[in-house]
Amino acid sequence: MRAALWFLALFGVAVAIALFAGNNQGTITVFWPPWRVDLSLNLVLLLLAGAFVVLYAALRALSALFDLPRQAWRWRVQQKERAMHAALLDALSNLLAGRFIRSRKSAEAALVQEKSLHATGEMLANAVQVRALAHLLAAESAQSLQDRAGRDEHLKLALEHTSQREGQEAREGAQLRAARWALDDREPQTALKWLEELPQGAARRTLALRIRLKAARQARQTLEALETARLLAKHRAFSAGAAQSLVRGLATELINGAHDTAQLLRTWSTLDGAERAMPELAIQAAQRLITLGGDAAVARAWLLPVWERMVEQPDALGDHLRVKLVRALEAGRDSVDAAWLARIESAQLKNPRDANLQYLAGMACMKRQLWGKAQQLLTHAALGLQDAGLHRSAWRALAELAEQRGDMAVAAEAWKRAAQA
Secondary structure (H helix, E strand, O other), rough: OOOHHHHHHHHHHHHHHHHHHHHOOOEEEEEEEEEEEEEEEEHHHHHHHHHHHHHHHHHHHHHHHHHHHHHHHHHHHHHHHHHHHHHHHHHHHHHHOOOHHHHHHHHHHHHHHHHHHOOOOOOOOOOHHHHHHHHHHHHHHHHHHOOOHHHHHHHHHHOOOOOOOOOOHHHHHHHHHHHHHHHHHHOOHHHHHHHOOHHHHHOOHHHHHHHHHHHHHOOOOHHHHHHHHHHHHHOOOOOOOHHHHHHHHHHHHHHOOOOHHHHHHHHHOOOHHHHHHHHHHHHHHHHHHOOOOOOOOHHHHHHHHHHHHHHOOOOOOHHHHHHHHHHHHHHHHHHHOOOHHHHHHHHHHOOOOHHHHHHHHHHHHOOOOHHHHHHHHHHHHHHHHOOOOHHHHHHHHHHHHHHHHOOOOHHHHHHHHHHHH
């Protein structure tokens, strides 16, 4: 469409010139004593146009001639800039390929080219980023070559050439790499110090949180590692299963690290609702509380959601967790109240073939001195228990019941079964 319009415009100009010049009878007389020159108007117009073209061409030629030195200077600057970027790309390529010595030399060559450009007075728009990136590549190569002094020197220069206003992204990248290097050197406190110097927004990025998590775990700061893992899970840095496993492991480590009941209670209060509902954590915390001599009623309160979940959904907990739950409840059976006895009895009646519930109900009946019912439940449980520890405890309890009845033969057989278990 545009070409057609230009074609029509060209025809219009041609028609206008033909109409103007075809019948133009005008003349121009030039008096140059003693001569007189008569020229047609069309010829004069053509001569003026030609003179303008010649003059314009001459001026352009002179401008190009005088511009040659500047063009040569620009060409030299362009060649240096291309060499600088080529060296920078070579440094990155060699670093990824594992050629650390070549990468370091290429990065230093890029720095030399940039310095040469700066000396000529040519200010690149991305000079700060180029210098910082070149120093970081050289420092990364030095880190791989175990050259700590060279790494620290290039890192220092990279931070000096950047600021919060100019090259902020490069500065944050340098700080993150420094934290990563500190982790590689098994210096978690140094890594955390580098992370603390980051701006608030950069410190909450996924990469920074991953580094913080590893540093906190190396420094044995379990609580901080747990909080960082929660943030990573919120940012979906891991899959749902991996995030839950990580949080569960850190919370378990935090629970096992409690040295008294007060510390354990504070630890339990720091966990959120979803973490307290994890069967593994609730059972581990209850066992730890009983081991430290804490209140068994508090432990049973922690276990209540897990117990209700097991009763309502028998397949929700694996055999290992069911055994741990029974052991945790058995450990505090001396102070068990009527409500829990009713829960245990109701659960056993609801699942009469569950050996673990038979064992727990039998031990509860034994505590209440219901000898006959306890013997019946423990006998059935001893035949169906798969866990060696519970199996041994069941036979030991049967042996004690037999001794109370004075049936020494049955007691001896029960003790023998307990020893064999």
